[in-house]
Amino acid sequence: xxxxxxxxVMIGGHCSECWIEDQCxxxxxxxxxxxxxxxxxxxxxxxxxxxxxxxxxVLLLSLVPLITAKGDDVESHQKIHDADKPLxxxxxxxxxxxxxxxxxxxxxxxxKAEKLRKDLLQQTQALQESPPVILLxxxxxxxxxxxxxxPLLPYLSSQFGKNSSWIMFLEEDTRVKLQKLNKVLKKFxxxxxxxxxxxxxxxxxxxxxxxxxxxxxxxxxYPDFSAGWALSIPLVNRLTSKIEDEPLKSDFTIDxxxxxxxxxxxxxxxxxxxxxxxxxxxxxxxxxAQYCATTVSSHSPLCGQPVxxxxxxxxxxxxxxxxxxxxxxxxxxxxxxASLLEYYSDYADPSIPTINLGVPNTERGHCGKTFAILRRFxxxxxxxxxxxxxxxxxTLISLPRLQxxxxxxxxxxxxxxxxRYGYGLGQGGYSYIxxxxxxxxxxxxxxxxxASGCKCYSNDAPDDMxxxxxxxxxxxxxxxxxxxxxxxxxxxAREFLAHQTPISFxxxxxxxxxxxxxxxxxxxxxxxxxxxxxxxxx
Numbered sequence: 001x002x003x004x005x006x007x008x009v010m011i012g013g014h015c016s017e018c019w020i021e022d023q024c025x026x027x028x029x030x031x032x033x034x035x036x037x038x039x040x041x042x043x044x045x046x047x048x049x050x051x052x053x054x055x056x057x058v059l060l061l062s063l064v065p066l067i068t069a070k071g072d073d074v075e076s077h078q079k080i081h082d083a084d085k086p087l088x089x090x091x092x093x094x095x096x097x098x099x100x101x102x103x104x105x106x107x108x109x110x111x112k113a114e115k116l117r118k119d120l121l122q123q124t125q126a127l128q129e130s131p132p133v134i135l136l137x138x139x140x141x142x143x144x145x146x147x148x149x150x151p152l153l154p155y156l157s158s159q160f161g162k163n164s165s166w167i168m169f170l171e172e173d174t175r176v177k178l179q180k181l182n183k184v185l186k187k188f189x190x191x192x193x194x195x196x197x198x199x200x201x202x203x204x205x206x207x208x209x210x211x212x213x214x215x216x217x218x219x220x221x222y223p224d225f226s227a228g229w230a231l232s233i234p235l236v237n238r239l240t241s242k243i244e245d246e247p248l249k250s251d252f253t254i255d256x257x258x259x260x261x262x263x264x265x266x267x268x269x270x271x272x273x274x275x276x277x278x279x280x281x282x283x284x285x286x287x288x289a290q291y292c293a294t295t296v297s298s299h300s301p302l303c304g305q306p307v308x309x310x311x312x313x314x315x316x317x318x319x320x321x322x323x324x325x326x327x328x329x330x331x332x333x334x335x336x337x338a339s340l341l342e343y344y345s346d347y348a349d350p351s352i353p354t355i356n357l358g359v360p361n362t363e364r365g366h367c368g369k370t371f372a373i374l375r376r377f378x379x380x381x382x383x384x385x386x387x388x389x390x391x392x393x394x395t396l397i398s399l400p401r402l403q404x405x406x407x408x409x410x411x412x413x414x415x416x417x418x419x420r421y422g423y424g425l426g427q428g429g430y431s432y433i434x435x436x437x438x439x440x441x442x443x444x445x446x447x448x449x450x451a452s453g454c455k456c457y458s459n460d461a462p463d464d465m466x467x468x469x470x471x472x473x474x475x476x477x478x479x480x481x482x483x484x485x486x487x488x489x490x491x492x493a494r495e496f497l498a499h500q501t502p503i504s505f506x507x508x509x510x511x512x513x514x515x516x517x518x519x520x521x522x523x524x525x526x527x528x529x530x531x532x533x534x535x536x537x538x
Contacts, residue, residue: 092186094124094127094178095130096165096190097182099134100167100170101113101172116176117136123177123178145429150426153239156236166230169230174226174296177293181228195273196229196230198275198281200224208486235270248425250424252422282295282296306404312385313340315373315377316395317373319346332514333518334397334521344357345361362460374446374450375450378446378447386443390435398521401503405481414442415440417433418437423465431477433464484504488507489505
């Protein structure tokens, strides 16, 4: 029974006692509600007319099989009629689709999610249909792992597993044409297991996918979340049973869309992604978008004047062995865009110059160095700014694009921004901003981190993960932006990058970093580049 009619008594599969009119208006027995309600009135009154009341009760009770049979006949006839129809003609009400907007807790992202929700409801009203359920993911629970989707499936199954047909996931920037989406979903038999989306595939095996399918990377497809993606309820229910029988492993969440597809596929035991051409990542204004059920908002992430470059302090982590090859790349490319930039190393080299923070270089993690940078940011040794950007010496980044993006965030709030990863999210783990793509902190976030007493358990601990644990303990959410990238452009599907204006990439391995910077990150000062360099689908 859905949460909307929990106050109803079910007789013969139909709502027999409702005190809110619209709770039962869908029922085939609605016209019999006065008689059914009389059952409640005549239940065993203790008075002199006991015999008459019992007779009245028995008489009315005898009508129940007839009433429910009538309703069941109508419902069964409709189901049989729909089953005999071609799928393209079978009815699918929008209220059978549950929309989950993959929202985040930060105010800017809440606003975007609410705008999408409002648009969906307005379209529903224009179509004169009952409104569907629209969920904002960040409001469903306090579980940090909800954004990784799989821990959320048992909730979706329990709430909607019996009275819905589809769960449709949308990102905040996804735009939906409900009428066309309805036609798309009607093509698929909702009694079967379906995993629908816009298909992506790797051109070559990649580190972000743990080099999966290295012999034939194009063989495995996974969804571009920006276009929206859907699971049929039978698939949601089965996956829930699997999760309940075999709890999710405590592991890394790196590229969620690929990992969800792998979990569903289950090495051939489950369905592969079915590519749906009407699920698109074209800009809304593109002429070809008229054939799409979904598009991507082409609005650039700009919410006012770009943050002044003098209000962003940039910290570059390096070490002596990279002074001669990586640091010159920074200086020749994006370093020119920075007003306030310092290089932090294990060796003070006045020719660069680099600053030795007194933390020895470590091969594995850089927690000691990063926390020393956080303390220096709040000290009197550097100019006071609202924002701190920490990057590796092999990070490639566009500062003008970052300045535009930061106009959407309030530095007076604790903001930690970048590409979000997770660890142990199925078992109550935590999220963190992966360091290679760049970690952005508001001054308030740094203040709260250091005031909490959080610290490294060793100098070579993974700095980004330790920071994630600290932020999780403080209940400060990390905010994800897909425009930051932990890896090289070659490590991402071409179609995925085609609708982005990226802010960063990471690693110099097997590439010419200057060429990569000039191709992907150089063009566009502030807002102009964000709009003009948005690429169409390949």
